[in-house]
Amino acid sequence: MASEPAVRARLQRAGQEHLLRFCAELAPGQRAALLAELGALEPEALREHCRRAAAACAHPPGPPPDLAARLRPLPPECVGSASRCDPETRLLWEEEGFRQIALNKVAVLLLAGGQGTRLGVTYPKGMYQVGLPSQKSLYQLQAERIQRVEQLAGERHGTRCTIPWYIMTSEFTLGPTATFFQEHDFFHRDPNNVIMFEQRMLPAVSFDGRAILEQKDKVAMAPDGNGGLYCALSDHQILEDMERRGVEFVHVYCVDNILVRLADPVFIGFCVLRGADCGAKVVEKAYPEEPVGVVCQVDGVPQVVEYSEVSPETAQLRGPDGHLLYSLGNICNHFFTRGFLQMVSSEFEPLLKPHVAVKKVPYVDEEGNPVKPIKPNGIKMEKFVFDVFPFAKSFVAFEVSREEEFSPLKNAASDARDNPAVTRRALLMQHYRWALQAGAHFLDACGARLPELPRSLFRASEGKDVRFPSSHLPDGTEPPAICEISPLVSYAGEGLEMYLQGREFRSPFILDENQARALQA
């Protein structure tokens, strides 16, 4: 254990000795914990972190003044589209994706270190369940989609294959996530193929560059952002683990999108066939202020400009076709080759610039009294996962349908958007569409057939795909029938005809594996 004089000397080098000001009055256990926490902070890095935070604070808030002039939309040749391509091309991409999965070359990596502050929960967001009939959590939906896509790839190629699931957690989420997985028997995944690792934490810093003490024996620490991924990959030898397993392509995604398609073969295949080392899935932005980053070019280089860093004027610009000029909304689904991740982790990571968030950080005052500030008093610095895009040799964006692939759980019920009810509805609406496309009919409680989709709400596209965009429905509208389809039965709406074609079902209807077996018999 680090001794107090040793820790004090290190803190002096970092200019942060004040962190020990209550040390003498702590009980032995508390003191040891504080010394261990402080002893782990590297003095030069801590000094630099606090210096940068204070310097960033000296700049006026908001986007850099010259940013707008440096922005351009991504050139069309870098953008593919799942919905606007011809069906044969889409099939080719999908086939390539399945081939790579069957060869065990694809892994998924979940970014799950966040604190769920906006959602207002004290546990990891992935454990949240939005109120589906099956009561599945986000983690369970994800686990089951991995299992199904492995099965589909295996069937096509007459093999058994594995998609390892890497889960980046933080000090806040590792313990509860690990326990949750154990309690749920890893959702029937082999625990050897679920690899949890922890991202680093960084101290929150006051406006004058001093790390903040949250309690007498605890520094206010926060995860280093989802771009902490690249340090964490090195810290825990994750890339070596991928290499041992033969993984070449990694689908990185964030935890909150209830519709996320893990290891999506179409996306993987598109990126691989394009020879991309780095890719981002996007949806068309719904409205100018939508809180999604935009994929674009800055000084001619592909990049994401985060919603918090783009001015309202720029966000509202429209192109000649009337669409938003910066319309490619980042949905935090990224493709990386292992080689690219290796280069980033070994070479480019130190070049990533942290982003500054000014926050209310609870602290102890000079007398040691805990204070909950009413206005922002501190700075948290975070790296962003997409800040590595400028280092790509070949970057692509891939546009997908929002209704099918994007409904993030960000906010508590008190917020009208991206809340649990909205995400629940997005999933149930999707499953209802899939069931209708597969030829199902639904009955009300009295056995009468429910009217099928109001014609005015149809938007026919993608061949026989019946589109029923939730964005065209008045807020709060439920699908006409409740239908939930287990990801173990269908990953993206495929293969449902054999259970549903021409049959009638009463709402609510849950198509799980047992039900599917019964219907097949």
Ligand SMILES: CC(=O)N[C@H]1[C@@H](OP(=O)(O)O)O[C@H](CO)[C@@H](O)[C@@H]1O
């Ligand atoms: C740093 C980062 O990854 N930000 C992402 C992420 O936003 P959060 O508000 O941090 O959850 O998810 C959004 C999509 O849900 C995406 O648009 C945005 O760019």
